[in-house]
Amino acid sequence: MLYLDNAATTAVRPEVLEAMLPFLTRRFGNPSSHHTVGEDAAAALADARARIARVLGMRASDIVFTSGGTEANNLAVKGIAVAAMLQRGARHVVTSPIEHESILESVDHLVRVHGFERTLVPVDALGRLSPDDVAGALRDDTALVSIGYANNEVGTVQDAAALVAVTQGRGIPLHLDAVQAAGWLPLDRSSHGADALSLAGHKLGAPKGTGLLAVRGRIPLEPLLHGGGQERGRRSGTEDVAGAVGLATALELAERERAVEAAALSALRDDFIARVLTAVPSARLTGDPGKRLPATASFTFAGTSGEAVLLELERRGVVSSSGSACAAGSDEPSHVLVALGVAPEVAQTAVRFTFPHGRREALTPVADAVAASVAAVGSGG
Structure with a gap:
């Protein structure tokens, strides 16, 4: 997992x-x-x-x-x-x-x-x-x-x-x-x-x-x-x-590790974002593409259910979230995404990936799992 x-x-x-x-x-x-x-x-x-x-x-x-x-x-x-x-x-x-x-x-x-x-x-x-x-x-x-x-x-x-x-x-x-x-x-x-x-x-x-x-x-x-x-x-x-x-x-x-970790994770994050956006036509990156945390990538997948995508990802061995853990269980769309101008029904398709310190392996398998999960949810299978 x-x-x-x-x-x-x-x-x-x-x-x-x-x-x-x-x-x-x-x-x-x-x-x-x-x-x-x-x-x-x-x-x-x-x-x-x-x-x-x-x-x-x-x-x-x-x-x-x-x-x-x-x-x-x-x-x-x-x-x-x-x-x-x-x-x-x-x-x-x-x-x-x-x-x-x-x-x-x-x-x-x-x-x-x-x-x-x-x-x-x-x-x-x-x-x-x-x-x-x-x-x-x-x-x-x-x-x-x-x-x-x-x-x-x-x-x-x-x-x-x-x-x-x-x-x-x-x-x-x-x-x-x-x-x-x-x-x-x-x-x-x-x-x-x-x-x-x-x-x-x-x-x-x-x-x-x-x-x-x-x-x-x-x-x-x-x-x-x-x-x-x-x-x-x-x-x-x-x-x-x-x-x-x-x-x-x-x-x-x-703090001692910050500079090295930020540089390493930023590169992995950017590659992951590019792969998801290329592989999933409905994917839209949320937040600033450049001025963002090194270990955070978040997307909406219009036409899907964010919760369904999360469940499908977990079935494939990837644990992520739809946003803030403090708002888990709420049926309301993310107040953050709504404030950014995202339509409420699209905001409810959000999925957030946040990577750990020490990660050095490419996130290509995760991007593939995202594409497969969105496809499975979108097809009903």
């Missing part, structure tokens, strides 16, 4: 598991405990925080450990926006219609519960945001701009530095959802300039349930969780030391 749904989750890397194991067994202390066992755990947590900060080009004190990308996005959107509301009465947020549900639903919460107004800046047919359009959406009472660095369904990469230049000129914080970008795009703050950035460990070889929000210390942040005041009061709850160590290890490995 060939697993090509790595945007949904990845396997835990052996090096990550090895680094975590001591903190799941003999070094099991609570980092808030004031004795030698707790102090050992606290030292490991501080070391993981510092290692992550070095990769991100931020201060260790900027790192807030979370349970994953969804919590990190919730903390960024709600935490920054509510703090701005409390400090200066700001009640306006800017985002786009192609964001992950954890951002869009957090913005909806701000509107329903706190009386915020939202502006959804449209994207073009390739999923790209215009910095000029974002600039035009900003207001004096804008609390936050929250944008995905790279889209989880179609793989389009935004020009984060250009967007930050627009927001910084107005003194408005920009949050970058980098959950899909980790391991593929530069994360050092010098390359993008964002004020806050979200990551999820299970997208880059760490366990599910691990993640972080990196937020500059000067940005006020209202906590979502209250209690013992861990994470400098920004996220109460006993920290998962083993998870933090695993996340730091995975992030360091991904």
